[in-house]
Amino acid sequence: MSVSRRSFVATVGATLGAGATGILSAPLVSWRGHEGLLAQQGAQQPTSGIDTRRADRLMATRPGMIRIDSNENPNGPGKHALDGITQHLSESNRYPIKGEDDLIQVLAKVHGLKPENFILGCGSGELLRAAVFAFTSPTRALVAPEPTFEAPANFAKFLNRPVNAPKVDSKLSLDLVAMTDAARGAGLVYFCNPNNPTATVHGKTDVDTFVEHVMRASPETTILIDEAYHEYVASPDYRTAIPLALANPRVVVTRTFSKVFGMAGLRAGYAIGQPDTLKKMSAWLLGSNVNQLALVAAATTVVDAAHIADEVRRNKETRAFTRQFFEKAGYTVHSAEANFLMVDVRRDAKAFKAECIKHNVAIGRSFPAVPNYARVSIGTMAEMTKAIPVFRSVLATQVSSSH
Numbered sequence: 001m002s003v004s005r006r007s008f009v010a011t012v013g014a015t016l017g018a019g020a021t022g023i024l025s026a027p028l029v030s031w032r033g034h035e036g037l038l039a040q041q042g043a044q045q046p047t048s049g050i051d052t053r054r055a056d057r058l059m060a061t062r063p064g065m066i067r068i069d070s071n072e073n074p075n076g077p078g079k080h081a082l083d084g085i086t087q088h089l090s091e092s093n094r095y096p097i098k099g100e101d102d103l104i105q106v107l108a109k110v111h112g113l114k115p116e117n118f119i120l121g122c123g124s125g126e127l128l129r130a131a132v133f134a135f136t137s138p139t140r141a142l143v144a145p146e147p148t149f150e151a152p153a154n155f156a157k158f159l160n161r162p163v164n165a166p167k168v169d170s171k172l173s174l175d176l177v178a179m180t181d182a183a184r185g186a187g188l189v190y191f192c193n194p195n196n197p198t199a200t201v202h203g204k205t206d207v208d209t210f211v212e213h214v215m216r217a218s219p220e221t222t223i224l225i226d227e228a229y230h231e232y233v234a235s236p237d238y239r240t241a242i243p244l245a246l247a248n249p250r251v252v253v254t255r256t257f258s259k260v261f262g263m264a265g266l267r268a269g270y271a272i273g274q275p276d277t278l279k280k281m282s283a284w285l286l287g288s289n290v291n292q293l294a295l296v297a298a299a300t301t302v303v304d305a306a307h308i309a310d311e312v313r314r315n316k317e318t319r320a321f322t323r324q325f326f327e328k329a330g331y332t333v334h335s336a337e338a339n340f341l342m343v344d345v346r347r348d349a350k351a352f353k354a355e356c357i358k359h360n361v362a363i364g365r366s367f368p369a370v371p372n373y374a375r376v377s378i379g380t381m382a383e384m385t386k387a388i389p390v391f392r393s394v395l396a397t398q399v400s401s402s403h
């Protein structure tokens with residue numbers, strides 16, 4: 001059976017019983033509750049960057065908002081993923097043991113590897129945390145460049161583990177020499193390729209050389225290569241680092257179902273590496289950490305090559321359209337190897353974001369290491385067509401900061 005997104009809601013409603021369709025077609029939590037929460041948070045002043053970020057992301061869910069803030073796939077899960085969920089919904093009373101095995105078998109087939117080369121995560125975010133737990137300590141730092149995806153560094157700081165944070169270079173590429181230096185004696189290096197938020201990518205030679213140099217300088221250091229945006233990369237020099245993770249017990253690769261597969265709300269990701277390395281991480285994971293519906297959707301969508309190709313093509317077209325707007329308007333975009341752009345808006349990106357929100361366009365958070373850069377996720381063509389006039393008018397009215 002195949003389902004459209006609309007009939008999916010109806011089917012789920014029928015499965016759950018009378019009245020459920022109404023519940024499912026309305027927002028699960030009314031926006032009124034969110035407004036209250038936001039007002040409260042505003043009044044109390046968020047106590048940490050994480051509180052602010054959460055309030056910010058909640059703001060993006062306000063009805064009518066164009067949500068291009070979190071690098072999600074605006075099209076949602078593919079049709080086969082939704083079919084899978086519908087077909088397996090009634091098994092939700094069971095713990096997902098078989099679903100875990102099934103997904104791992106499918107992943108092993110897709111990548112041509114053994115099941116023991118995989119562990120699953122409640123999103124790849126859980127696996128990043130597990131790696132910080134497993135490989136850093138009060139005396140063995142995390143190396144996480146600035147800017148990069150902040151979750152590993154935030155978690156390391158929460159655990160009172162040292163963080164070395166070499167800054168990106170003038171074109172926003174990771175400074176692999178500085179990262180190698182920072183890796184001496186460190187427990188874990190977080191290497192996001194392509195990097196969020198800069199959308200820069202490193203080719204195979206760079207990655208191979210980096211791993212070799214870190215291993216020579218600091219043989220006890222583990223390197224986690226986060227390939228959340230792997231499918232979007234077009235650079236001919238780029239290759240996945242999976243072969244490195246198979247050959248080297250000090251390398252792990254993570255992937256997610258939250259980006260090209262459109263399943264950010266379902267929460268599934270995986271890590272690839274040698275079994276003993278993965279065991280060190282899985283000690284920090286909850287048993288059955290991925291729910292049955294996410295497992296089924298993931299197993300169905302990861303083999304859906306047509307869906308992946310469609311999403312990559314759609315993203316590429318809409319990204320080119322968006323990039324062209326910024327570049328024609330005279331704003332620099334150094335690289336675009338993902339489902340977002342990092343634009344030098346030549347002014348405080350925080351103020352730019354705040355102004356866009358007033359016009360119902362929620363862009364990404366700002367990054368203190370590069371305060372004049374705004375991260376814009378790629379929405380649908382219709383969304384970007386509406387967002388661009390907002391960018392144009394905000395850029396025209398806000399005062400540029402000196403460079």
Ligand SMILES: Cc1ncc(COP(=O)(O)O)c(C=O)c1O
Binds near residue numbers: 071124149258
């Ligand atoms: C580079 C990178 N890694 C990991 C994640 C976490 O994603 P998830 O936990 O949804 O897999 C994100 C989320 O945006 C990301 O940008």
